[in-house]
Amino acid sequence: MYEAVILGRLFLMEASMAASDPYLKDITQVGPARYAAAVVPSDTNELATVPRAICVGADGNVVVVMSGNSQEVTVAMVAGVLYPLAVKQIKATGTTATGIVAVW
Numbered sequence: 001m002y003e004a005v006i007l008g009r010l011f012l013m014e015a016s017m018a019a020s021d022p023y024l025k026d027i028t029q030v031g032p033a034r035y036a037a038a039v040v041p042s043d044t045n046e047l048a049t050v051p052r053a054i055c056v057g058a059d060g061n062v063v064v065v066m067s068g069n070s071q072e073v074t075v076a077m078v079a080g081v082l083y084p085l086a087v088k089q090i091k092a093t094g095t096t097a098t099g100i101v102a103v104w
Contacts, residue, residue, distance in 0.1 A: 033051075033052055033053065033103035033104055034104070035049075035103065035104050036101055036102065036104075037101065037102055038099075038100070038101055039054070039090050039100040039101065039102050041062075041063075041090045041092040041095045041100065042089070042090070043091050043092050043093050045089070046065075046089045047087065047088060047090065047102060049102070049104055050067045050086050050087065050088055050104070051085075051087065051102035051103055051104040052084065052086065052103055053082045053084045053085060053102075053103050054077075054082075054083055054085055054087065054090070054100060054101065054102050054103070055077070055080065055081060055082045055083065055100075055101050055103070056077045056078075056079055056097040056098065056099055056100050056101075057079055057097075057098055057099020057100075057101070058079050058097060058098045058099055059077065059079050059097060060077065060095070060096035060097030060098065061074050061075065061077070061094060061095060061096045061097060062074070062077050062090060062095050062097050062100065063090070063091035063093065063094040063095050064085060064087040064089065064090055064091070065088055065089040065090075065091070066085070066086065066087055066088070067086040067087060067088045068086070072091065074094060077097050079097075079099070082103070087102075
């Protein structure tokens with residue numbers, strides 16, 4: 001048996017048991033992200049999934065195309081901050097930030 005305390009709630013799990021997610025029923029547009037993936041900026045390829053937010057590992061500019069239109073926008077980003085941007089593409093040209101991660 002393993003014990004885990006999450007937000008003051010005690011959960012007991014057996015080693016062979018799949019992890020349960022007590023918050024699965026609470027997932028909404030403002031709920032926590034459930035997936036994350038490193039992003040390689042590309043001038044030609046769109047992201048496979050439109051994320052809820054993006055963050056960077058090192059400060060810099062990120063050139064994005066928002067999911068609602070085809071307008072390129074340059075966003076100055078600080079490392080460690082989650083930016084709530086629904087983007088369909090992160091361009092290589094003009095992007096200086098590194099360690100880009102998309103979450104959804």
